[in-house]
Amino acid sequence: MAVSTEGTAEPLRLAVLLGSTREGRVGGVVGEWFRARAAGRAGLRVETVDLVDYAFPARFPEEPTxxxxxFAGAIDRAEAFVVVTPEYNWGYPASLKQAVDYAYDEWHAKPVGFVSYGHGGCGLLAAAGLRLVFNELRSVTVRNAVSVDLDGPLGGPEQECAADGLLAELVWWGLALREAKARRPYVS
Known part of the structure; x- marks a missing residue:
């Protein structure tokens, strides 16, 4: 399903958020595969937001560092997100939750999709948990997602089709929410 971005003044700003900071992580490879797929679509400006590039404090300080x-500025600039997350012990990484909590208003009224990965379960439980978090942040989580089984190849036809469906849905929601916010401010 193709979504037209014709008539759009500027490309939709999509942030691909890499949620793992673990040494030897696979998330960089999975995230780069998805980023390249997204960058090939007309009407998108894709930026990678990699948590390893941030020196976050070990404890949540009284005043933001x-x-x-x-990080909050990168989230604010984006109009749509794809969170690339592994599944660790049936959930998403603590580093990802910590970072997500550093922004609040910046997430409001923006679509969020998920690319999850893991062995066997493909990270589905991590993505399910994150849907609850982003719902509380007043984001719109999209139904389409990409699930990667690390016991198989990356980027086959099934995953490419899933990525295209995720991107189409994100673009639709991103443009719809951009237009809505241009007409009236989002209420919080």
Whole structure:
């Protein structure tokens, strides 16, 4: 299903958020595969937001640090998100939850999709848990998702089809929410 971005003044700003900071992670490879797929679509401006590039504090401080503000700024600039998450012990990484909590208003009224990965379960439980988090942040989580089984190849026809469906849904929601917010401010 193709979604037209014709007539759109500027490309939709999509942030691909890499949620793992673990040494030897697979998330960089999975995230780059998805970023390249998204970058091939007309009407999108794709940016990678990689949590390993931020020096977040070990404890949540009373006042935000410069790194927390830099992260919140990256979230604020984006109009749509794809969260690339592994599944660790039936959930998403603590590093991802910590980072997500450093922004709040910046997530409101923006679509969020998921690319999850893991062995066997493909990260589905991590994505399910994150849907609850982003619902509380007043984001719109999209139904389409990409699930990667690390016991198989990356980027086959089934995953490419899933990625295309996710991107189509994100673009639709991203443009619809951009237009809605241009007409009237989002209420919080």
């Amino acid at each position: 410069a790194e927390m503000c830099r």
